[in-house]
Amino acid sequence: xxxxxxxxxxALGGLLLDVFGREMTDQSGCCGECGAVxxxxxxxxxxxxxxxxxxxxxxGTVLAVVVLLPTGLRVTFESIRWIEVRDV
Amino acid sequence: MSFITRGFGGRRGVEQAPQGRVxxxxxxxxxxxxxxxxxxxxxxxxxxxxxxxxxxxxxxSWTWDEIQALPSENPTVxxxxxxxxxxxxxxxxxxxMDTLLADVDTSKAQHALxxxxxxxxxxxxxxxxxxxxxxxxxxxDGAPLSPEHGGPARLLVPHLYFWKSAKWVTRLVLLETDxxxxxxxxxxxxxxxxxxxxxxxxD
Amino acid sequence: MEGxxxxxxxxxxxxxxxxxxxxxxxxxxxxxxxxGWTGHLPGQHIDLRLTAPDGYQAQRSYSIATPVDGERVTxxxxxxxxxxxxxxxxxxxxxxxxxELRGPIGGYFVWxxxxxxxxxxxxxGSGIVPLMAMxxxxxxxxxxxxxRLIVSARSLEHVIFRDELxxxxxxxxxxxxxxxxxxxxxPDWKGLSRxxxxxxxxxxxxxxxxxxxxxxxxxxxxxxxxxxxLVDLGHAPKRIRTExxxxxxx
Numbered sequence: 001x002x003x004x005x006x007x008x009x010x011a012l013g014g015l016l017l018d019v020f021g022r023e024m025t026d027q028s029g030c031c032g033e034c035g036a037v038x039x040x041x042x043x044x045x046x047x048x049x050x051x052x053x054x055x056x057x058x059x060g061t062v063l064a065v066v067v068l069l070p071t072g073l074r075v076t077f078e079s080i081r082w083i084e085v086r087d088v
Numbered sequence: 089m090s091f092i093t094r095g096f097g098g099r100r101g102v103e104q105a106p107q108g109r110v111x112x113x114x115x116x117x118x119x120x121x122x123x124x125x126x127x128x129x130x131x132x133x134x135x136x137x138x139x140x141x142x143x144x145x146x147x148x149s150w151t152w153d154e155i156q157a158l159p160s161e162n163p164t165v166x167x168x169x170x171x172x173x174x175x176x177x178x179x180x181x182x183x184x185m186d187t188l189l190a191d192v193d194t195s196k197a198q199h200a201l202x203x204x205x206x207x208x209x210x211x212x213x214x215x216x217x218x219x220x221x222x223x224x225x226x227x228x229d230g231a232p233l234s235p236e237h238g239g240p241a242r243l244l245v246p247h248l249y250f251w252k253s254a255k256w257v258t259r260l261v262l263l264e265t266d267x268x269x270x271x272x273x274x275x276x277x278x279x280x281x282x283x284x285x286x287x288x289x290x291d
Numbered sequence: 292m293e294g295x296x297x298x299x300x301x302x303x304x305x306x307x308x309x310x311x312x313x314x315x316x317x318x319x320x321x322x323x324x325x326x327g328w329t330g331h332l333p334g335q336h337i338d339l340r341l342t343a344p345d346g347y348q349a350q351r352s353y354s355i356a357t358p359v360d361g362e363r364v365t366x367x368x369x370x371x372x373x374x375x376x377x378x379x380x381x382x383x384x385x386x387x388x389x390x391e392l393r394g395p396i397g398g399y400f401v402w403x404x405x406x407x408x409x410x411x412x413x414x415x416g417s418g419i420v421p422l423m424a425m426x427x428x429x430x431x432x433x434x435x436x437x438x439r440l441i442v443s444a445r446s447l448e449h450v451i452f453r454d455e456l457x458x459x460x461x462x463x464x465x466x467x468x469x470x471x472x473x474x475x476x477x478p479d480w481k482g483l484s485r486x487x488x489x490x491x492x493x494x495x496x497x498x499x500x501x502x503x504x505x506x507x508x509x510x511x512x513x514x515x516x517x518x519x520x521l522v523d524l525g526h527a528p529k530r531i532r533t534e535x536x537x538x539x540x541x
Contacts, residue, residue, distance in 0.1 A: 008535045053125045
């Protein structure tokens with residue numbers, strides 16, 4: 001049965017823009033587990049109640065977790081080896 | 089002055105909140121939202137097992153049939169999600185954690201880390217898993233627990249925020265030193281008492 | 292519009308509803324005029340923020356259905372059963388109401404006329420919305436990129452923008468539209484009547500050898516089946532852009 005409880009990084013575009021101060025969906029990140037390089041917009045996003053969990057589209061590993069805390073919007077980088085931003 | 093959207097009434101499915109039943113800043117709902125941090129694991133009863141590992145690394149394991157053979161209880165409890173919804177009088181069937189921890193040496197263990205199929209974790213003090221406060225639940229509302237809601241079996245620890253009631257639970261590791269689980273390591277409260285509104289780690 | 296659309300900072304703007312269009316029995320387009328809007332690219336979306344009298348706030352993202360047009364932004368919203376926000380937008384919202392929004396957002400699921408690639412678009416249900424912005428932009432720019440669109444919908448009355456699509460297919464150069472109705476078909480229906488599958492894509496979409504850029508949008512399950520089938524048919528994953536709308540299709 002097809003899993004239907006997730007979306008992708010496109011849906012987190014606004015949040016990512018808040019954190020990084022620029023559009024991120026077309027920028028890439030490298031999975032620390034399997035090495036796959038994916039555009040943020042193509043990362044799998046589980047929008048769970050307490051926060052948003054971004055997973056590698058190739059291997060499913062948790063890349064980053066976005067949580068809105070009273071102190072601010074926190075992104076925990078769980079397994080992203082690198083992020084690359086073009087056009088700078 | 090905050091912008092109010094004309095005609096927008098707010099939350100749907102909100103029900104009356106009986107006095108004293110609802111922790112601070114919670115609202116009562118008749119829904120049971122299905123949300124998760126990852127894909128729903130699909131574990132067959134044949135493959136399923138539940139293990140308690142004590143501080144010496146000694147395991148005690150039960151298969152599905154062995155769990156079914158244990159005395160079960162039918163708790164009716166209120167549950168409270170950190171995202172502010174509460175659901176009252178939910179009915180479950182499962183084995184009390186007291187039963188599962190009865191033969192386990194808990195003398196050195198103050199803490200436990202629950203592990204689920206799929207990789208989710210959450211930490212709970214041992215004393216919050218005993219004394220009739222927690223269950224390994226395999227049925228909800230009179231029917232077998234569906235995978236979407238954590239089946240074959242989940243932890244049920246209703247006196248803490250519901251993220252502690254780990255879906256798809258498969259192992260409980262007893263620890264001398266506390267270890268933060270999934271949401272606890274991303275900014276949520278280490279303990280999670282809804283009555284003291286312990287949602288985030290600063291609370 | 293050079294540099295106008297992919298922004299560095301987003302602030303909440305207040306837009307006014309200037310038009311409402313009943314697209315299907317449960318889909319409504321909301322035409323907004325937004326002072327301060329700096330423009331957008333086809334495929335981008337806005338975040339809407341709604342605030343109830345008790346202070347409760349809900350936020351949702353909606354794809355922009357139209358190409359850039361000054362301060363005018365149109366979103367097309369599908370009513371979700373028991374939803375919190377869509378019933379308000381589809382049933383309650385009135386012309387003259389004001390909504391808080393921010394945008395445009397998106398840089399991955401974006402297309403601009405003039406790139407020269409063949410375009411393969413595959414839409415499931417409300418997934419047609421961002422793809423419609425692309426098609427409308429292509430027509431407005433009087434472009435010549437050959438476009439093939441496959442639309443999947445439950446029934447004919449659920450096909451959003453159906454008249455416009457039919458008109459485009461007959462009129463505009465190089466735009467081919469195929470519709471498949473998956474649950475109910477009218478008695479005289481001569482088109483397809485099953486879910487998008489490998490055979491359909493093989494027959495009706497651009498071949499991998501044509502090196503199209505593909506955009507797939509709709510419910511999560513739909514997008515994943517179509518995207519993986521396109522990969523099986525030889526398309527490079529980098530040539531396939533996806534936007535998942537979740538279980539109900541947004």
